[in-house]
Amino acid sequence: MQDGIMGSMIKQQIISELKKVLSELGIEDIKPAVEYAKEAKFGDYSSNIALIAGKKIARLQSPERSDGGQGKNPMTLAEDLKAKIDLELIEKIDVATPGFINFWVKDEALFQSLSSEDTKLKTSFSGKRVMVEFAHPNTHKAFHIGHLRNITTGESIIRLFEESGVKVIRVNYQGDVGMHIAKALFGLLQISDLKSEISNLNDVRKRVSFLGKAYASGSKAFEEDEVARKEITEINKKIYARDTSIWELYQTTRQWSLDYFEEIYSRVDSKFERYYFESEVYESGKKTVLEGLKKGIFEESKGAIIFPGGKFALHDRVFITGEGNPTYEGKEMGLGRLQFDEYHPDQIIHVVGPEQAGYFKVVFEALSQLFPETKGKEYHLAYGWVKLKEGKMSSRTGNVVLGEWLLDSAKEKIKQEHPDIKDEVAEEVGVGAVKYSFLKVSTGQEIAFDLEESISFDGNSGPYLQYTYARTQSVLAKGGDSDPQFKSSSYQLEPEERDLLKLLARFPEIVAEAAERLAPNVLCTYLFELAQNFNLFYQKHQIIKAEEEAKKFRLGITKATGETIKKGLHLLGIKAPDKM
Numbered sequence: 001m002q003d004g005i006m007g008s009m010i011k012q013q014i015i016s017e018l019k020k021v022l023s024e025l026g027i028e029d030i031k032p033a034v035e036y037a038k039e040a041k042f043g044d045y046s047s048n049i050a051l052i053a054g055k056k057i058a059r060l061q062s063p064e065r066s067d068g069g070q071g072k073n074p075m076t077l078a079e080d081l082k083a084k085i086d087l088e089l090i091e092k093i094d095v096a097t098p099g100f101i102n103f104w105v106k107d108e109a110l111f112q113s114l115s116s117e118d119t120k121l122k123t124s125f126s127g128k129r130v131m132v133e134f135a136h137p138n139t140h141k142a143f144h145i146g147h148l149r150n151i152t153t154g155e156s157i158i159r160l161f162e163e164s165g166v167k168v169i170r171v172n173y174q175g176d177v178g179m180h181i182a183k184a185l186f187g188l189l190q191i192s193d194l195k196s197e198i199s200n201l202n203d204v205r206k207r208v209s210f211l212g213k214a215y216a217s218g219s220k221a222f223e224e225d226e227v228a229r230k231e232i233t234e235i236n237k238k239i240y241a242r243d244t245s246i247w248e249l250y251q252t253t254r255q256w257s258l259d260y261f262e263e264i265y266s267r268v269d270s271k272f273e274r275y276y277f278e279s280e281v282y283e284s285g286k287k288t289v290l291e292g293l294k295k296g297i298f299e300e301s302k303g304a305i306i307f308p309g310g311k312f313a314l315h316d317r318v319f320i321t322g323e324g325n326p327t328y329e330g331k332e333m334g335l336g337r338l339q340f341d342e343y344h345p346d347q348i349i350h351v352v353g354p355e356q357a358g359y360f361k362v363v364f365e366a367l368s369q370l371f372p373e374t375k376g377k378e379y380h381l382a383y384g385w386v387k388l389k390e391g392k393m394s395s396r397t398g399n400v401v402l403g404e405w406l407l408d409s410a411k412e413k414i415k416q417e418h419p420d421i422k423d424e425v426a427e428e429v430g431v432g433a434v435k436y437s438f439l440k441v442s443t444g445q446e447i448a449f450d451l452e453e454s455i456s457f458d459g460n461s462g463p464y465l466q467y468t469y470a471r472t473q474s475v476l477a478k479g480g481d482s483d484p485q486f487k488s489s490s491y492q493l494e495p496e497e498r499d500l501l502k503l504l505a506r507f508p509e510i511v512a513e514a515a516e517r518l519a520p521n522v523l524c525t526y527l528f529e530l531a532q533n534f535n536l537f538y539q540k541h542q543i544i545k546a547e548e549e550a551k552k553f554r555l556g557i558t559k560a561t562g563e564t565i566k567k568g569l570h571l572l573g574i575k576a577p578d579k580m
Contacts, residue, residue, distance in 0.1 A: 074099025187214030285334030436462030472562030
C-alpha cells in the first residue's frame with residue numbers, strides 16, 4: 001500500500017448491487033444495510049434487506065407464484081435477490097433463516113483490495129467546506145482534562161474528514177474577556193510586589209501556575225466577600241473598556257495563557273487556521289442583537305434583551321444584560337456572522353461539552369433568524385465529561401486536573417515500567433495512551449480515566465497498537481531483501497491470513513463510517529481487532545523462516561498491516577514509533 005487509504009470498498013459494492021436488484025423487483029425506497037458477519041459460518045458480509053423489504057412486499061408482482069403476486073415472505077424474497085445478484089468479487093451467497101443473505105468474498109478480491117489505488121472513500125461531508133471549532137481553552141484559566149478530550153476529539157474528526165475529501169477549516173474560539181479574567185486579575189492585584197513577582201517569572205509553566213493560583217484566590221474572594229465582588233465587577237468593566245489602569249496587566253497575562261496553550265497544541269500535534277476571541281466579537285455581537293431587536297427577532301424583558309425561545313419550543317435566553325453587556329449568547333451572534341463571512345462553510349461543528357446542549361439550540365435558532373442562510377449549518381458535537389477514578393475535580397478550588405499533568409503522568413509511568421525506552425518514544429507513547437483512552441469510547445460517553453489501563457502494552461490501548469506497529473517494522477527489517485508480494489493464484493491461505501486480509505480490506509469502509517458518524521471510536525475498535533488478529537497470526541505462523549512463497553506473502557501482509565495501523569493511528573492523531 002501507499003500513502004492514503006487503499007482498497008476497493010467491498011461493502012459498498014454489495015450495497016450497490018442490492019440496490020440495483022431491488023430496483024428490478026420494484027423496490028426503490030429502501031437503503032440496503034450490509035454488516036460484517038460476526039462468525040465465519042455466516043460468510044464475510046451479511047444483509048437483512050429481505051426482512052426489511054418484507055414489509056413492502058405487497059408492491060412486488062410475481063404472477064408465476066401461487067400467491068397471485070400478492071407478496072412474498074422474507075425467505076422467498078431473499079432467494080429471489082440471491083438469484084439476481086451478479087458480483088464478480090463474490091464466491092458464494094447463502095440464505096439463512098429468517099431471511100438473511102450471507103456473502104463470501106473471493107480470496108482474489110481480498111488480494112486485489114490491498115493493491116488497488118481506487119479509494120472510493122465518500123461520505124455525506126465529502127467535497128464540502130466544514131469548519132470544526134474545537135479546544136476552546138479560556139485565557140487566565142487552566143487547560144484541563146476536559147480540554148484535552150476536546151482537542152483530541154476535534155483533531156481526529158478533522159483528520160477523518162480530510163481523508164474523505166472534506167475541506168476543513170480548523171478554528172479555536174477562546175474566552176479572553178469576562179468575569180473569570182477579572183477574578184484572576186483581582187487575585188494578582190492582591191500581591192504586594194506584583195511587578196517584581198511578574199519579572200521573575202520567565203518560564204511558561206511558572207507563569208501559568210502563578211496565574212492559576214491568582215484565579216483560585218479571586219474566585220474564592222468573589223464568592224465570600226461582598227467588597228471583593230464589587231471590585232471584581234469593576235475590573236471586569238475596565239477590561240471591556242480597555243482602561244489603561246488594568247490594560248497592560250491584562251495583555252501580559254493573556255499572552256502568558258496563549259503561549260502556554262501553544263505548547264500544549266504542539267505537544268498533542270494540533271494546529272489552527274484561525275483563532276477567534278470573545279474580545280473581537282462582543283461589540284459586533286451586541287450590534288447584531290440590537291439590529292435583531294428592531295426586526296422583532298429579539299425582545300426586551302426586565303431591562304434585558306432576550307431571544308424568545310418559547311416561540312420555537314425552546315427556552316428564553318438573555319443576549320444583552322440590563323447593564324448593556326452582551327452575554328455569551330450575544331457574542332455568538334457576532335462570532336457566527338464572522339465565521340460565515342470569512343470562510344463560507346457548508347457546516348460548522350462545535351466540539352463543546354454536553355452542558356451547553358440547550359444553549360446551542362437557542363443560539364443556532366437565533367442565528368438562523370438573523371441570517372437565514374445559516375439554518376441547518378451549525379452542529380453541536382457534545383463530548384462526555386472526563387474524571388479520574390478518584391472523583392471529580394473543580395477548577396474553582398484550584399484542584400483542576402491539568403491536561404499537561406495527565407500527559408506528564410502517562411509519560412513518566414511508561415518510563416518507570418520500561419526503563420530502556422527513549423525519552424522521545426515515551427512521549428509519543430504517553431500522548432498516544434491518553435488520546436486513545438479518550439477516543440476508544442463513543443464521543444458522548446463519560447470517561448473515568450484509568451492511568452494504568454491507558455499505558456498498558458496489552459489490551460485495548462494506544463501503546464498496544466503502537467507496539468504492534470513496531471513489531472511489524474521489526475519483522476520487515478529482519479525480512480532483508482525479500483520482496484513482499486500478494487499472490488492468490490497458487491498460495492493457499494491459512495485461516496489467520498484470510499482473517500487479516502478481510503480486516504485489511506475493510507479499512508476504507510471503517511474510515512468512511514467513522515467520518516460519517518463523527519465517531520473515532522469506530523476506528524479504534526477496528527484497529528484493536530486488526531492488531532489482535534495480526535498478533536495471533538504472528539504467534540501461529542513462521543514468517544522469515546517460511547518457505548519462499550509463504551515468506552513473501554507473509555511479509556506482504558505484515559507490511560500492509562503495519563501501514564494500516566500507522567495510517568489509522570495518524571487519523572486518531574497518534575504517532576507510531578518504529579521501535580519501542
